[in-house]
Amino acid sequence: MLRQLFFAHTRVLFRQRNLSLQQPSKNPAAVQARSYSSAPPKADLDKEIEHITDLATVARDEMDFAEESRNSVYYNDDKQAAHKAVDEMALAYKELLERLSAEDKKTIETRIGMRIKEIQSAYEIMTLNDLED
Numbered sequence: 072m073l074r075q076l077f078f079a080h081t082r083v084l085f086r087q088r089n090l091s092l093q094q095p096s097k098n099p100a101a102v103q104a105r106s107y108s109s110a111p112p113k114a115d116l117d118k119e120i121e122h123i124t125d126l127a128t129v130a131r132d133e134m135d136f137a138e139e140s141r142n143s144v145y146y147n148d149d150k151q152a153a154h155k156a157v158d159e160m161a162l163a164y165k166e167l168l169e170r171l172s173a174e175d176k177k178t179i180e181t182r183i184g185m186r187i188k189e190i191q192s193a194y195e196i197m198t199l200n201d202l203e204d
Contacts, residue, residue: 116175123163123183130156130190134197150197157194160187 133156137149164187168176 116171116179119163119167120179120183123160123167123187126156126160126163127183127186127190130160130194133157134190134194137197150201153194153197157190161191 130153133149133153137146137153140146140149164183168179171179
């Protein structure tokens, strides 16, 4: 019981802390500049990689929360949060790759591509485990 309360409290604090990571910029100039630029400058690219890495961390943590709450009343909500986090991470990664040159794509895939695929695969396995239960 104490463990479940601890994880529920930790989950709330973690989600509050990461809201700023998950909310897109409301600045139209930033969105417009991002939409029309073909390849971001090196500093912006590093910043976007860091953002995707943060999203990957959130997705992994949400999946861990879901696994820890398996067979409890929190599981469905935790699994939905994990699904949302994995989708958000995958979308950000895909959008970044679409804007990059072939050379930059290789660099990005080398730096974070394997981690993205690993998280997506782990989520699929978690979903398959639900079907077996």
